[in-house]
Amino acid sequence: MILEKVIRKITIQKEYKDFVDTYVDNILTEFKDKIHSIYMCGSIPKGTATPFKSDADFTIVCEDPHDIDYERLSKIKDKLLEEYPVVTKIDTIICSLDDILSKPNEWGFWVKIICVCVYGQDIGEQVPPIIISPTFIVDLNTDTKEEIDRIHHSLSNASDHTMQMRYIKGYSKRLLRALYSLVLEDTGVWEDDMVKMKNAILDYCKIDPALVDYLYACYLGSHIDVEEFLRVADEVYRYFENALHAMVTFRNSLS
Structure with a gap:
């Protein structure tokens, strides 16, 4: 595709x-x-x-x-x-x-x-x-870890509430985009509508749906505990990293 x-x-x-x-x-x-x-x-x-x-x-x-x-x-x-x-x-x-x-x-x-x-x-x-393929998805996420680490560091060190909420919104969106990239072979399109992106992740990713719903709620913005958010964000990123690693392994097995 x-x-x-x-x-x-x-x-x-x-x-x-x-x-x-x-x-x-x-x-x-x-x-x-x-x-x-x-x-x-x-x-x-x-x-x-x-x-x-x-x-x-x-x-x-x-x-x-x-x-x-x-x-x-x-x-x-x-x-x-x-x-x-x-x-x-x-x-x-x-x-x-x-x-x-x-x-x-x-x-x-x-x-x-x-x-x-x-x-x-x-x-x-x-x-x-x-062309949508495991190789494309892996290449697309070349800088994901660096971006996630940067946002994580900024949020961890932010003391101003407004900045905390801004970082949480951006962090949530970046994680949802990373999860969505994993299901591109299923959807066949890049989706920038966050509702459709979230629903596709729920349909095709084998991640706990509660984690996805939590991230989406944080993206929308509300009163969010920073420590709780970072815990969930770390859990989501571990899932993503493991899934991407499996994709890399599969890609290498074909070469």
Whole structure:
């Protein structure tokens, strides 16, 4: 099975059009010819964003990510959040052209399948079709442990309640995405709707359903005990790690 693009048509609501245009203009003005292309993913390009609740997710592609000064990028973000309170948070990922073309099952997947191009030439069109297979799923999770460790550390050291809840939401979403990747051969599609993602995990993963429901409730946000969440998160990650290891073993047995 070949993975299809998550967002096939950009449908930015009127509340966000000026914000997206201004973000792109600011990035191009600040970094000039260093930018190859800019992408979005999530609810804003899908046309399903909720004003004053939804985040903005951008990806910048350039020759060398070191050309993009994070401090200058952060100033652009802070200014735009003041000017456009309709957006709650702005996340920006930076990657290189080489990342995308040399790692089609990782960065190539991200740009080709998850994102849509809002400026420049869409480099995702140069990524070969992505075929769902154990090899793809293993490659897709190359950086999962590093990401999980980073979020775990940040949450463990956060003392501010607002930041704790933000980390818990992000941690829950990342774990649900990791679990969902395990069932791609069953679903045949990458799903970014969290309800559908959760239901597919419940249908196909042999994990305790209560753990999945707990993670989803944490993703939605409520009064959550950090220690309890970390305990459950560790249990879920152990399941994921064991399942991925079994997939690696099976893949190696075929080679």
